Amino acid sequence: MSEKRLGARSMVFAHAPSVAGTGTVAGKKEGEGPLGGTVDYLNEDTTFGETTWEKSESRMQTEALSRAAVKAGLGVEALELIFAGDLLNQCIGTTFGLRDCERPFFGLYGACSTMAEGLTLCAMAIDGGFAGRAAALVSSHFCSAERQYRMPLEYGGQRTPTAQWTVTGAAAMILSETGPGPYLTHAAVGRIVDAGIKDPANMGAAMAPAAHDTLSGFFADTGMGPADFDLIVTGDLGTLGADLLRDLFARDGVDLGPRYTDCGLLIYDREKQDVHAGGSGCACGALVLCGHILDGLRHGAWNRVLFCGTGALLSPVSSAQGESIPSICHLAAFSR
Amino acid sequence: MSEKRLGARSMVFAHAPSVAGTGTVAGKKEGEGPLGGTVDYLNEDTTFGETTWEKSESRMQTEALSRAAVKAGLGVEALELIFAGDLLNQCIGTTFGLRDCERPFFGLYGACSTMAEGLTLCAMAIDGGFAGRAAALVSSHFCSAERQYRMPLEYGGQRTPTAQWTVTGAAAMILSETGPGPYLTHAAVGRIVDAGIKDPANMGAAMAPAAHDTLSGFFADTGMGPADFDLIVTGDLGTLGADLLRDLFARDGVDLGPRYTDCGLLIYDREKQDVHAGGSGCACGALVLCGHILDGLRHGAWNRVLFCGTGALLSPVSSAQGESIPSICHLAAFSR
Numbered sequence A, B: 001m002s003e004k005r006l007g008a009r010s011m012v013f014a015h016a017p018s019v020a021g022t023g024t025v026a027g028k029k030e031g032e033g034p035l036g037g038t039v040d041y042l043n044e045d046t047t048f049g050e051t052t053w054e055k056s057e058s059r060m061q062t063e064a065l066s067r068a069a070v071k072a073g074l075g076v077e078a079l080e081l082i083f084a085g086d087l088l089n090q091c092i093g094t095t096f097g098l099r100d101c102e103r104p105f106f107g108l109y110g111a112c113s114t115m116a117e118g119l120t121l122c123a124m125a126i127d128g129g130f131a132g133r134a135a136a137l138v139s140s141h142f143c144s145a146e147r148q149y150r151m152p153l154e155y156g157g158q159r160t161p162t163a164q165w166t167v168t169g170a171a172a173m174i175l176s177e178t179g180p181g182p183y184l185t186h187a188a189v190g191r192i193v194d195a196g197i198k199d200p201a202n203m204g205a206a207m208a209p210a211a212h213d214t215l216s217g218f219f220a221d222t223g224m225g226p227a228d229f230d231l232i233v234t235g236d237l238g239t240l241g242a243d244l245l246r247d248l249f250a251r252d253g254v255d256l257g258p259r260y261t262d263c264g265l266l267i268y269d270r271e272k273q274d275v276h277a278g279g280s281g282c283a284c285g286a287l288v289l290c291g292h293i294l295d296g297l298r299h300g301a302w303n304r305v306l307f308c309g310t311g312a313l314l315s316p317v318s319s320a321q322g323e324s325i326p327s328i329c330h331l332a333a334f335s336r
Helices: A055-071 A089-097 A111-127 A142-149 A203-222 A238-251 A282-299 A316-321 B053-071 B088-096 B111-127 B142-149 B203-222 B240-251 B282-297 B316-320
Strands: A009-011 A017-024 A081-085 A103-105 A133-141 A169-176 A181-190 A232-234 A260-262 A304-312 A326-333 B011-012 B018-026 B081-085 B105-107 B133-140 B169-176 B181-186 B231-234 B260-262 B304-312 B327-335
Touching: A009 A111, A009 A203, A017 A055, A017 A181, A017 A282, A017 B316, A055 A133, A055 A142, A055 A169, A055 B018, A055 B181, A081 A089, A089 A103, A089 B088, A089 B316, A103 B111, A103 B142, A111 A133, A111 A169, A111 A181, A111 A282, A111 A326, A111 B018, A111 B105, A133 A142, A133 A282, A133 A326, A169 A282, A181 A203, A181 B081, A203 A232, A203 A238, A203 A304, A203 A326, A232 A238, A232 A282, A238 A260, A238 B203, A282 A326, A282 B011, A316 A326, A316 B088, B011 B111, B011 B203, B018 B053, B018 B181, B018 B282, B053 B133, B053 B142, B053 B169, B081 B111, B081 B231, B088 B105, B111 B133, B111 B169, B111 B181, B111 B282, B111 B304, B111 B327, B133 B142, B133 B282, B169 B282, B181 B203, B203 B240, B203 B304, B203 B327, B231 B240, B231 B282, B240 B260, B282 B327
Parallel strands: A081 A103, A081 A133, A232 A260, A232 A304, B081 B105, B081 B133, B231 B260, B231 B304
Antiparallel strands: A009 A181, A017 A169, A133 A169, A181 A326, A304 A326, B011 B181, B018 B169, B133 B169, B181 B327, B304 B327
């Protein structure tokens, strides 16, 4: 086996791809949150000028990708591969968003882990010699997600305290075989973990065991530990899931410490914004990564960051059939 | 750029992965078709012992993967990466089917192109040095697809002549860095093509332009042409889409000739089985590839085969919103 593979699920990139550019778009609520200033384009009415929420989501993908290309000093036509996905049935946020770009495209479904999944595949493609530049792109929209997964907005349903708020936004990251960094140095591919949680309004609890599985596997595969990183973030465990992840590591005798947080806790002000357990959705982790975290890496706030995309692989049908929630976590490690 | 990349969208694998094993399962109707004898496991009532069609589909995935592993002389635990997907909302055929296998997993959504997409990613992972053995796995089920995309079976809706019949089945292929072949030698990554077709009961017409785009791009990238292959198959264009693809090439002055056919025309006997324009679904092309085509490659019926997975990237919501059908085609080339 190659020296690029470490242990059961981890990879080290011999020629670590460099972040060439990121593009981020989001809605009004995200703009009012603590990280609103890191978003490239905020749309006040969250329609993005479209007539349905699904078309708004597609528009966000188009906008995020084109902004990432501009910031990378490229045209979208310079992208050799695009890896993208979203939460909508048949991933129509993505397929309509990329309909006109004429680039080679791999469609992904990893629920809210899709950004980390796509970045891992971009890095494999570049380090493997199959592309010089590749992009990972995801989106989620509160209104399309509510309609599909829960209730039409007009119903005005109550939310339980464990529920999270689906982030309205899209984020793209372009990786390149050469560049000044930050670099994507390692990845770990998730396994499906199902701890038996059946409440779709408590996805943090369902996903925390998957995050624990991937992170602890990555540490075992690489011989590294939490202290080797300045920042460890999960994508969208929310307050309950993040506490559970700390507890799961504490049972192993590992203290994640203050270096650990969750993007669902960073993107909104839970004191002032009515988001219950925090943010969620493909765009939650992706927006925080492509804005706040990359800014911090570039400016020296952190030198090494673990980004752990967490995804709940359920559907309304599986929940209606009494099933529990299979979950997954993909990990991408960045260095300055 | 690396010598592994050819032109705008094609790849040549320096160390072409070898097919280590395939596993196929299908339902009664597929068993009664001309290729029924090539399927490893046929289930007479298509429930596969489960209480819902969605759980039946997951069961098919589990069965196909474990049979492929047995035929490869491996346990499922020897698979370093699994790339898999299906047509169900949030890909629950896959996520529940793989829930217990504890293997690193990348979820895909490529509609009926998913097998070719997964095989391309397997080959990139192996040739890139990230895995020694990887599997691609897909499923579709007539009953879960009808319920989700069209009408509940109990409604007994009429079907138009252009409609295709969703294949009930699952297929897995394991690729390995070494082995006696057949080998996956080249791939071409699809772009989204939308020719403006809006009728979801005529997906062959929607997908044929995507197949033409990828095949003609592959020929341009590699300098090869139809005559360099003994067999060129599309995944599920059906009779109308296959005729359209021939026409599109004829306009280019290229005669695909008798070497071209479509898996949707091979899997059922259109004279005796009531399938209208032919078979469709993720399992359509995947079952034909993993059974009939690989058998022919192994026994010398063909030396070089182009497998072109075709996918319609619509959803019931996008059609209800008046949208046309974006489509894609991913290509994988096999040699004895």
